[in-house]
Amino acid sequence: MSILEGLRFYASDTVIHRLDPRVKFLISMLMLIIVVMYVEVWMLTILIALQAIMAYAAKVVRRWLKTIRGSLPLAVLVFGLNAIFFISSGTYATLQEALYQSTALAYRLVLFLSSFSIFFLTTTPEEIGLTLTSWRVPYPYTFAFISAIRFTPIIAQELRDIMDAQRARGVELDKGGPLQRAKKLVPILVPLLANALRRAYELAEAMEVKCFGATKKRTSLRELKMRYKDYVVLSVSLALFSLAAYYRLFPF
Amino acid sequence: MIRFDNVTYVYPTGVKALNGVSVEIGRGELVALMGENGAGKTTFIKHLNGLLKPTNGKVYVDGKDTRTLSVAQLSRVVGIVFQNADDMFFLPTIEEEVAFSLRNLGFSEEVVQKRVDWALKFMELEEYRKRSPFLLSGGEKKRLALAIILAWNPQVIAMDEPTVGQDSAQKEKLKEMIKQLNLQGRTVIISTHDVEFVAELRSRVILMSKGRIVADGRAETILTDGELLSSCSILMPQVAATMSRLADLGFNAKVISVDEAVRNIVEVLRRFEHTRGA
Numbered sequence: 027m028s029i030l031e032g033l034r035f036y037a038s039d040t041v042i043h044r045l046d047p048r049v050k051f052l053i054s055m056l057m058l059i060i061v062v063m064y065v066e067v068w069m070l071t072i073l074i075a076l077q078a079i080m081a082y083a084a085k086v087v088r089r090w091l092k093t094i095r096g097s098l099p100l101a102v103l104v105f106g107l108n109a110i111f112f113i114s115s116g117t118y119a120t121l122q123e124a125l126y127q128s129t130a131l132a133y134r135l136v137l138f139l140s141s142f143s144i145f146f147l148t149t150t151p152e153e154i155g156l157t158l159t160s161w162r163v164p165y166p167y168t169f170a171f172i173s174a175i176r177f178t179p180i181i182a183q184e185l186r187d188i189m190d191a192q193r194a195r196g197v198e199l200d201k202g203g204p205l206q207r208a209k210k211l212v213p214i215l216v217p218l219l220a221n222a223l224r225r226a227y228e229l230a231e232a233m234e235v236k237c238f239g240a241t242k243k244r245t246s247l248r249e250l251k252m253r254y255k256d257y258v259v260l261s262v263s264l265a266l267f268s269l270a271a272y273y274r275l276f277p278f
Numbered sequence: 279m280i281r282f283d284n285v286t287y288v289y290p291t292g293v294k295a296l297n298g299v300s301v302e303i304g305r306g307e308l309v310a311l312m313g314e315n316g317a318g319k320t321t322f323i324k325h326l327n328g329l330l331k332p333t334n335g336k337v338y339v340d341g342k343d344t345r346t347l348s349v350a351q352l353s354r355v356v357g358i359v360f361q362n363a364d365d366m367f368f369l370p371t372i373e374e375e376v377a378f379s380l381r382n383l384g385f386s387e388e389v390v391q392k393r394v395d396w397a398l399k400f401m402e403l404e405e406y407r408k409r410s411p412f413l414l415s416g417g418e419k420k421r422l423a424l425a426i427i428l429a430w431n432p433q434v435i436a437m438d439e440p441t442v443g444q445d446s447a448q449k450e451k452l453k454e455m456i457k458q459l460n461l462q463g464r465t466v467i468i469s470t471h472d473v474e475f476v477a478e479l480r481s482r483v484i485l486m487s488k489g490r491i492v493a494d495g496r497a498e499t500i501l502t503d504g505e506l507l508s509s510c511s512i513l514m515p516q517v518a519a520t521m522s523r524l525a526d527l528g529f530n531a532k533v534i535s536v537d538e539a540v541r542n543i544v545e546v547l548r549r550f551e552h553t554r555g556a
Binding site: 184187188190191192193194195196197198212213216217220221224 | 324327329348349350353357358360362364365366367368378379382383412426427
């Protein structure tokens with residue numbers, strides 16, 4: 027649940043929030059590429075430090091940490107599987123080395139998931155929409171995407187409400203073996219799905235009332251415009267990225 | 279029956295929804311929990327069966343600390359009907375919905391059948407027993423949600439916003455059912471903004487604002503206190519507002535229900551006629 031919380035946008039006005047969303051997207055993308063290129067712990071640590079600084083500047087440190095915490099179970103799983111594989115296959119000479127490599131892989135996964143969290147934490151769904159539109163993504167697709175983001179927290183809340191309602195009638199969600207527990211998901215998932223379908227119909231009607239798709243060419247109230255500050259941030263990010271890429275290809 | 283001892287509850291998001299709430303609700307009482315949106319009514323109700331446990335302070339149900347019991351154990355004593363009935367339904371027929379909860383709570387099959395029959399009859403849903411809960415009207419869904427809870431006969435019944443989206447005929451029915459349940463000795467707690475509904479119930483009123491209890495007393499005292507109500511974004515019932523404007527002419531300003539108002543008006547008019555005749 028906490029990983030969903032990380033995708034939720036809270037309005038705020040900081041340097042990071044004011045950056046052009048396309049620049050933020052690009053920074054996240056570059057970080058992701060570096061994560062793909064490097065498994066080294068030192069580089070991952072630099073990246074996470076950079077993210078922490080950005081989170082601090084955007085005043086979203088607590089929620090950023092929440093996303094990271096949300097990715098931990100998956101990281102533990104990756105660590106476990108790799109450790110088992112490395113040790114049983116004898117890929118590395120020492121146990122220490124095998125454990126170190128498994129940790130690095132788990133660490134990398136955390137970075138993989140968190141690289142976009144700053145972008146999502148500081149960009150409104152509307153700005154994401156504008157970004158996609160500026161890249162000529164057809165609006166119906168953009169709309170579907172931003173609706174998905176916008177409805178995620180609502181559905182998460184609904185999930186909690188449904189769980190409360192079912193627990194109030196004696197469903198004990200955390201009792202019994204795996205099979206019994208899986209069976210207990212039915213009273214949760216069926217109402218969730220039914221409510222989601224109902225909401226989809228309502229949204230479709232609301233869209234029609236507001237003449238969705240009436241004109242081919244959409245205009246929008248706000249338009250994205252790169253400013254001096256955005257160009258500076260963009261050049262610095264690209265320079266750092268080139269350095270990292272260069273070092274990967276030709277280590278000094 | 280229920281005791282809140284200086285209860286504070288803070289949601290994980292940091293919102294303080296209850297702030298030092300202390301209150302006692304006796305067995306067989308009828309209580310209306312009132313207050314503006316975000317006053318803490320739903321949070322209060324979720325503490326009754328342990329869905330939420332206090333951040334600070336204690337909640338006692340039937341003398342037992344709710345921290346020591348599971349939601350399923352507490353639900354045997356306190357049945358909660360939530361605002362959105364749709365959050366409950368997932369089975370193909372209404373009777374299966376009612377039976378599901380009873381089986382969860384461990385009743386024998388024989389008892390389950392009897393209780394299903396009784397609950398559907400009481401809520402006037404017998405004729406639909408083989409119908410899908412998704413095909414019911416809004417009012418019927420609400421009644422089914424109540425039937426599901428009533429089926430296991432909890433001593434306390436709590437309803438969150440039972441009148442929202444209900445037409446006047448449904449509300450009338452609901453009011454009669456609440457009164458009947460209360461007469462049978464059950465403790466009934468409802469949370470609502472609907473002053474007219476509470477005026478007709480003539481219950482005890484607990485008024486909440488910003489996580490605190492700001493007033494606790496009889497409906498006729500609280501619902502005629504215009505200043506107090508407006509500080510909680512609640513309007514006086516129409517009868518009370520009318521009567522308080524007529525108070526100068528000798529009408530009783532502390533009247534909240536239509537029946538009482540009619541009685542008082544007739545009485546004042548008789549007196550008037552009498553003095554004119556004399």
